[in-house]
Amino acid sequence: MNPRTKRPKPRASAPITAALRSRARKILTRLAKAYPDWGPTLLFSSPLELLVATILAAQAQDERINEVTRTLFAKYRSPADYAAAPAGTLERDIKATGFYNQKAKSLRAMARGLLEEFRGEVPSDMDGLTQLRGVGRKTASIVLGAAFGVPAVAVDRHVERVAMRLRVDRAGPDIEASLRAIYPKKDWIKVTWCFVLHGRRICRPTPLCPICPVRDLCPYPKKTKVLPAALRSSQPAPPSPARSRR
Numbered sequence: 001m002n003p004r005t006k007r008p009k010p011r012a013s014a015p016i017t018a019a020l021r022s023r024a025r026k027i028l029t030r031l032a033k034a035y036p037d038w039g040p041t042l043l044f045s046s047p048l049e050l051l052v053a054t055i056l057a058a059q060a061q062d063e064r065i066n067e068v069t070r071t072l073f074a075k076y077r078s079p080a081d082y083a084a085a086p087a088g089t090l091e092r093d094i095k096a097t098g099f100y101n102q103k104a105k106s107l108r109a110m111a112r113g114l115l116e117e118f119r120g121e122v123p124s125d126m127d128g129l130t131q132l133r134g135v136g137r138k139t140a141s142i143v144l145g146a147a148f149g150v151p152a153v154a155v156d157r158h159v160e161r162v163a164m165r166l167r168v169d170r171a172g173p174d175i176e177a178s179l180r181a182i183y184p185k186k187d188w189i190k191v192t193w194c195f196v197l198h199g200r201r202i203c204r205p206t207p208l209c210p211i212c213p214v215r216d217l218c219p220y221p222k223k224t225k226v227l228p229a230a231l232r233s234s235q236p237a238p239p240s241p242a243r244s245r246r
Contacts, residue, residue, distance in 0.1 A: 014170040016181060024168050024182045027214050031194035034213040035201075038193040040146045042066065047122035047147035048114075049073050051129075052082070054139045055106055056097045068096050079120045082111035106134030124148045137176070145189040153179045153188045158199025165203060165220040 032038060041062040044050035049069065057065050072093055076082050082090070090104040097103060113132045114120055122143070123129050129140035141154035155163075155176045163169040163179060172178035183191050202208045208231065209215055209223040226232075 013172050013178070013181075016171045020168070020171070021182060023217055024166075027166060027168070027217050028183065028187060028191060028194060030213045030217075031198055032190060035194055035197045038190060038197055040142065040193065043069060044147070045073075047124075047143060048079065050147045051110070051122055051135070051139070051143050052076075052107060054142050055110065055134050056094060056103055058103070059099055060097045065097060068094060079111040079114040082107050083115055103134075109133035110135065122147070124150060126152070141176075141192070145192060149189075151185045151188040152192070154192045155179075156196065158197075158203075159192060159195040161205070162195045162199045162203045165207070165218060166214070167219050 040050070042050060042053040042057060043066045044053055052072075053065055053069050056068065075093065076085065085093075085108065087104055087108070090107065091100045094100045094103055094107075110132045114122065117131065118128065123131075124144065124147075126137070126140050126144065129135050129143060130137060138154045138156060141152035144150040144152040145154065153159075153176050155174075159179075160169075160175055163175050168182055169175045169178050171181045179191055180188065198214075202212050207220075207224055208227060209218075209220075210225065210227050211231075212218065215223070
């Protein structure tokens, strides 16, 4: 999940009708059935590991990040390890993730923030997390939901695209606020990961509408009518997200 996707500018909110809530509930029910293993695809065994992995995931695929963190997490086990690492060494260790110069700076600054402000512990609230360098609302929401079980909605490019096409994006000043307003708090984490997986697998920039499980609930006016040739003989299997190393 790309934690650096920009949030759209605030806008006027549309009313939340009973029909919208009903349709939104049906959408989530179907997506949860289509993606029964919904959840983060970054591998981690602690809040710190997830925080680091999410920062590294900017402009990179989760699969690549998991390859890098398998060795990175064995070498760097605490905020002190990141804070004390020479810049060049840390850059080499994360080079495969791309944009490694900036990411190394962010990791070292984030680690110093943890040591100076939070006694080396990753905070479990939005205000604390977003005080850290390199941590915006999206990254914080991912950590809150996946590492601490705190209800939160994280909006990346996939969530944004799915929400806009399904027209569940206008019940608040931005997409995060809209989803929080439409769905009950207990479903916020599920909404995030079901929308992420649906955006990756089906509701792509060029969507696979013929095999979409919520096609009849989607008002998107530019639905595709045929699958790409490579997919016509077989439908893509529902994703099986990698789970925590815990």
